[in-house]
Amino acid sequence: MTYKFGYIAVVGKPNAGKSTLVNCLIQNKVAIVSPKAQTTRNNILGILTTQTYQLVFIDTPGVHKSKNALDKFMNKNIRSAEGCADVILYLIDSTKGLEDFECDYLKSLQQNTDVEIVIILNKIDLIKKTKLLPLLQKVSELGFEFVLSLSAKTGENVDDLIQLILQFLPDSQTKNFVYDENYYTDKSLKFMVSEIIREKALNFLNDEIPHGLSVNITKYEQKSTLLIVEADIVCEKESHKSIIIGKNGAMIKKIGQSARKDIEELVNTKVYLNLFVKVKKDWRENLNFLTEFGYKNEDW
Ligand SMILES: Nc1nc2c(ncn2[C@@H]2O[C@H](COP(=O)(O)OP(=O)(O)OP(=O)(O)O)[C@@H](O)[C@H]2O)c(=O)[nH]1
Ligand SMILES: [Mg+2]
Incomplete structure (x- = not known):
């Protein structure tokens, strides 16, 4: 073979x-x-x-x-x-x-x-x-x-x-696989959880908040059959914060419910998800924030 x-x-x-x-x-x-x-x-x-x-x-x-x-x-x-x-x-x-x-x-x-x-x-x-x-x-x-x-x-x-x-790709006589056959990505579950929250926020919010969103997980704890996740949705302006929260909290609730469903499927346990919205002006320019949110280049 x-x-x-x-x-x-x-x-x-x-x-x-x-x-x-x-x-x-x-x-x-x-x-x-x-x-x-x-x-x-x-x-x-x-x-x-x-x-x-x-x-x-x-x-x-x-x-x-x-x-x-x-x-x-x-x-x-x-x-x-x-x-x-x-x-x-x-x-x-x-x-x-x-x-x-x-x-x-x-x-x-x-x-x-x-x-x-x-x-x-x-x-x-x-x-x-x-x-x-x-x-x-x-x-x-x-x-x-x-x-x-x-x-x-x-x-x-x-x-x-x-x-x-x-x-x-060239043929090899030996099994030259680099990754464990049971894995389908290099990313951690925690990374994927934060991405799911960002995906729901991007999909539910309209073009008023085009790119300036990030998600920062502040708590990630597995307690027997429950995963507890707390996360900040970080935006750049106070006006964006109001849009993300929505009227009487309707938008953040919608993002949270939809994200929780997908996260539960991913981790295969019940999930308690608590979302907060934070404003960090110009975070896309701020190297400290970028590092904190996991966007890090080795030479920074
Ligand atoms: N109809 C149709 N829609 C597609 C197809 N491929 C992607 N899309 C849609 O195109 C949009 C962008 O898809 P993504 O996979 O996020 O594109 P991307 O190239 O990864 O985008 P970035 O991460 O922003 O660089 C989504 O709404 C997808 O559902 C396709 O083959 N057919
Ligand atoms: Mg993409």
């Missing part, structure tokens, strides 16, 4: 569907998803293990220009994922097409890496196949050989992607 192992970086613009694809590939939810741009902030590993291969997908934050310290942290994550990958998947939202800045990004990626880059035209469930032709043309003009169209949401063509990735 021969075995294969590889790291696969999943990159692309915010909202292209990277986290949805990683969840679909590993058939487990490791990364939160929302219609808002810049949902993912940390690199998250999604690990797919079978008898004969282990594929480690690195979900990354969306490629964007740095405006603040949090953006720099996110962009550094993308570069480190590209640096350690055996294969790079570049996701494009087919309904949006390819922007000029993405073409520049892709050209520099081609020049700076030796590994195979697969271009993925995602969200094909939303678009007629004939509408893909101009995009396919543009991608081939950029000189990319491997292009696959799929839907991360419905799973259409996702098996083909796995087969393509496997072709790029």
